[in-house]
Amino acid sequence: EAQxxxxxxxxxxxxxxxxxxxxxxxMNHEYMSWYRQDPGLGLRQIYYSMNVEVTDKGDxxxxxxxxxxxxxxxxxxxxxxxxxxxxxxxxxxxxxxxxEKLFFGSGTQLSVL
Amino acid sequence: xxxxxxxPGPFNVPEGATVAFNCTYSNSASxxxxxxxxxxxxxxxxxxxxxxxxxxxxxxxxxxxxxxxYISLLIRDSKLSDSATYLCVVTRSYNNNDMRFGAxxxxxxxx
Numbered sequence: 001e002a003q004x005x006x007x008x009x010x011x012x013x014x015x016x017x018x019x020x021x022x023x024x025x026x027m028n029h030e031y032m033s034w035y036r037q038d039p040g041l042g043l044r045q046i047y048y049s050m051n052v053e054v055t056d057k058g059d060x061x062x063x064x065x066x067x068x069x070x071x072x073x074x075x076x077x078x079x080x081x082x083x084x085x086x087x088x089x090x091x092x093x094x095x096x097x098x099x100e101k102l103f104f105g106s107g108t109q110l111s112v113l
Numbered sequence: 114x115x116x117x118x119x120x121p122g123p124f125n126v127p128e129g130a131t132v133a134f135n136c137t138y139s140n141s142a143s144x145x146x147x148x149x150x151x152x153x154x155x156x157x158x159x160x161x162x163x164x165x166x167x168x169x170x171x172x173x174x175x176x177x178x179x180x181x182x183y184i185s186l187l188i189r190d191s192k193l194s195d196s197a198t199y200l201c202v203v204t205r206s207y208n209n210n211d212m213r214f215g216a217x218x219x220x221x222x223x224x
Contacts, residue, residue, distance in 0.1 A: 033212075040121070042215055042217060045211070045212070048211070090157070101159040102149075102159070102212070104156035104158070105156060106155065
């Protein structure tokens with residue numbers, strides 16, 4: 001089954017404790033992206049990647065890191081999480097050309113205390 | 114001003130009603146337009162792309178007005194299962210993969 005797998009689904013952590021949210025897709029997609037969703041603001045792009053070893057900042061990259069060492073994986077790293085990073089996070093992928101639809105993971109609800 | 118703006122709603126309509134949502138975008142060079150559907154706290158899923166000539170998929174019709182920079186979604190004969198948040202999505206011209214999402218319009222269809 002074609003899918004984007006995100007883990008964990010829920011995560012509660014404390015300020016400053018490094019964490020990684022994993023994202024993996026099995027569709028051989030070129031493009032992968034991370035978003036955060038906050039009430040009233042919609043989805044905002046954090047980082048995206050057009051291909052292996054190619055990543056770029058989105059609208060809200062501060063406090064986040066990503067890597068794209070393999071085509072299928074695109075982890076999101078929070079080196080020192082803060083409470084303002086409490087949010088619902090989504091990973092997405094697509095074939096990368098214009099008008100291609102995004103396939104989303106099921107989301108990660110992160111709470112930073 | 115947000116790049117993509119939607120009326121947040123909520124729209125509460127009875128089953129069988131026709132309901133329309135609008136979305137405005139500020140980047141006149143935007144190239145691609147979509148409507149996604151999101152059920153409560155779940156992942157967004159593509160409902161339909163929006164083409165310049167307008168397009169229809171069953172009970173759903175999408176329109177694009179480039180001159181006025183807005184897109185619309187019309188839902189006819191609303192079903193209970195149409196209750197969801199509808200996200201307007203626009204891609205920037207210089208990077209077709211750099212998508213901008215509206216905050217969503219919430220629809221509740223009641224019996």
